[in-house]
Amino acid sequence: MLHLPYPIEAVAKAEGIPVSDLEVILERGRAVLLEIRNERVEPFRDEKIIVSWNAFAIRAFADAGAALERSDYVERAMQAAEFIWSEMREKERLLHSSIEGKASGLAYLDDLAGLGNALLSLHAATLDSKWLDRAYSLADEVLEFFFDEESGTVFDSAHDMEDLVIRPRDATDGATPSGPSLAAELFARAGALKNDIRYRQAARSIVDHEVESMEEFGTAFGRMLSVVDRLEANPVEVALFVPADSDPIPLLTAVHEEFLPGGVIAGIISDEDELDLKQTISSPQEGTPL
Known part of the structure; x- marks a missing residue:
């Protein structure tokens, strides 16, 4: 070599x-x-296209593109996200993988939650409301098919997938963040943006379910602990309104230059008046409005 x-x-x-x-x-x-x-x-x-792995890449490209002013990164994130949304869904359900142009298998928790988080980051990088709407749709799918009211947490497989002796659930991180931690993060972020009590309660419930495990094996719960920090912090919530005839990049650049731990960014590009912003995100009821 x-x-x-x-x-x-x-x-x-x-x-x-x-x-x-x-x-x-x-x-x-x-x-x-x-x-x-x-x-x-x-x-x-291995030629499979797996949603969860692509979700990590989409989020990284979206976050890096916004922070580094790399429009090519953001464009790659949008292309990958659009492919998954258009080619890897069936009957309003997300699928797990695709090979040779054929998608199959219902998505697992890390697919849905990972992609939901990626789309929230993509919205923050573009202000395109479709990414926000799709992220909320994925959060609703997690609530409907993965959240268990009795135990107060989420499982890695949907309740209507194949019957198993034990329904899988692993909240510890490995080479990638665990499905439950990604779900808690998605609910925490979406809850702050939409002010949806269902999301807020789900995030808190998933975290509370792992309290004892996190206290004993903290190093195995890095992503879940970051969600705890997000829930307990006083987050900065940034709402942006950009007229349709204006360039959103300078405003987005100014926002992404700031370090906003636990913060959320959302907005709208519209030729309507500023009141339409309320249809995209809710007014912050806690945290610090900016």
């Missing part, structure tokens, strides 16, 4: 040759390497 631990200019200087000559040598070496590697059996690559 070719390896270049130093800048190409430094290597060329050390070898006493022009940079252009070194580039030719490297290109020739890459071609030889590729020819030999193509004689081997290619390693297997």
Whole structure:
């Protein structure tokens, strides 16, 4: 395997040759390497498109794009989110994965909650109300199919999925955040934006269910503890109104330059009057309006 631990200019200087000559040598070496590697059996690559993994990427691109003023990041987030919404839903239900253009299997909790959080971040990066509406729709789907009133928490599988001896539920984080922690975060964020008591109560109930476990095994509950911090903090709630004939980027840039731990950002781009903002988000009843 070719390896270049130093800048190409430094290597060329050390070898006493022009940079252009070194580039030719490297290109020739890459071609030889590729020819030999193509004689081997290619390693297997899993081609499935999984909603939860894409949700993490969408959220990262949306947050980074807004913070770093990278419109290309935001565009990638929108493309991925639109693909999932248009190609990976059936009968108003989100599906889990897609391969070779065919989506199948009902979504699991981390799919729904992860995508819901991603769409909230995408709305904060664009002020497009469709992402907010879709996030609320996913939150409602979690409430309907994953939240258990008797236990006061959520399960990793929907109640109408295949019957299992034990319905799975794991609130501890692994390489990725747990489904219950993502659900609690979605409900906390959506509850602050929509001022929906159902979301607020669900977030608190999921967190309360894990209190003893978090006290004993705190390092396994990083994302859930961040939700606790969000619920207990005095959050900044930012509501933006941008006239349709104005560029929203300067305003969004100014907001995203600030560090708003636990904060929520929402708004609307409209040619109507500012009262329409109330149809998109509720007036903050707790926290700090900005």
